[in-house]
C-alpha cells in the first residue's frame with residue numbers, strides 16, 4: 001500500500017463501515033507512544049494514501065479515533081504513531097502483533113508537496129506532530145534532487161519525548177538540516193532549549209523560495225507561521241495540519257466544523273491564509 005502524493009478518498013462503500021485490519025508490528029517509540037503497522041485482512045480494502053491524510057481506527061467495544069498515517073512499514077502496511085491520551089488511544093497502544101482492529105479511510109486533504117518541487121522546504125513539528133509530517137520527510141528523502149534546501153525543525157517538552165530520533169542521522173546524511181529543541185532540558189541534553197519557533201534563526205533556507213509544512217500544538221503553529229511570515233516566507237506557501245475533536249470523518253456530524261471549514265473534509269491540511277483567523281476560535 002503506497003503512500004503517494006495523490007490525494008485518495010474513501011469510496012462510498014468504505015466511509016461508514018470499519019473493515020478488519022491486522023497489526024503486523026507494534027513498536028514503542030517513547031514512553032506513551034507506539035507505532036503500529038497495520039494491513040487490511042482483506043487486501044481489497046487497501047486504498048492509496050497521501051501524506052497528511054488520516055484513518056479512523058476503531059477498537060471494538062471502546063470507540064473510534066482519527067489517527068494520521070505516519071508512513072509505510074516494512075511489509076508495506078500503513079504506519080500509525082499513536083500517543084496514549086485516553087480510552088481509545090490507550091487500547092490502540094496496547095495492541096500486539098496479530099490483533100485485529102477496525103479501520104476506515106483514508107480521509108482528508110494531503111500535504112501539497114509536489115506543488116513545491118524545486119523549492120526550499122521547511123518542516124516544523126512539535127511533539128506527536130512529527131508523525132503526520134514524517135511521510136513528507138520520507139518523500140523528499142526519496143526525491144532529494146527535486147527539492148533545494150530541506151530543514152526539519154522539531155521540538156518536544158523533554159528529551160525523552162522526542163519521536164523518531166534514530167532516523168535523524170539518516171536524514172542528516174541525505175543533506176537535510178535537522179534542528180531539535182526541548183522546552184525543559186535534563187542532564188542528557190546538550191542541544192537547543194526553547195520552543196520550536198526559536199529554531200528558525202538556525203535554519204538555512206531562502207525565504208523567498210521556501211514552502212513550509214507545520215504540525216503540532218496550535219499555539220506552536222501560530223507562532224511558527226508568524227515567524228516565517230515576518231522573515232519573508234510567502235503566507236500562501238505555509239501549510240499546516242489542524243486537529244480538533246472529530247467523529248464521523250465525512251462532513252456529516254459537524255463535530256470538527258471550524259467556521260465554514262469541515263476539518264475532516266476540507267482539512268486537516270490547510271494553507272495558513274485560509275485558517276489564520278479561524279484558529280483564534282477555541283475548541284469547545
Ligand SMILES: Cc1cc2nc3c(=O)[nH]c(=O)nc-3n(C[C@H](O)[C@H](O)[C@H](O)COP(=O)(O)OP(=O)(O)OC[C@H]3O[C@@H](n4cnc5c(N)ncnc54)[C@H](O)[C@@H]3O)c2cc1C
Nearest residue numbers: 065066067068081082083085086087088089243244245268
Ligand atoms: C486529523 C487528526 C489526526 C490525528 N492524528 C493523530 C496521530 O497521528 N497520533 C495521535 O496520537 N493522535 C492523533 N490525533 C489525536 C487523536 O485522535 C486523539 O488523541 C484521540 O481522539 C483521543 O481519543 P481517546 O479516546 O484516546 O481519548 P479521549 O478520552 O477522547 O480524550 C483524551 C484527551 O485527548 C483530547 N482529544 C480528544 N480527541 C482529540 C483530537 N481529535 N485531537 C486532539 N486531542 C483530542 C481530549 O480533549 C482529552 O483531553 C489526530 C486527530 C485528528 C483530528
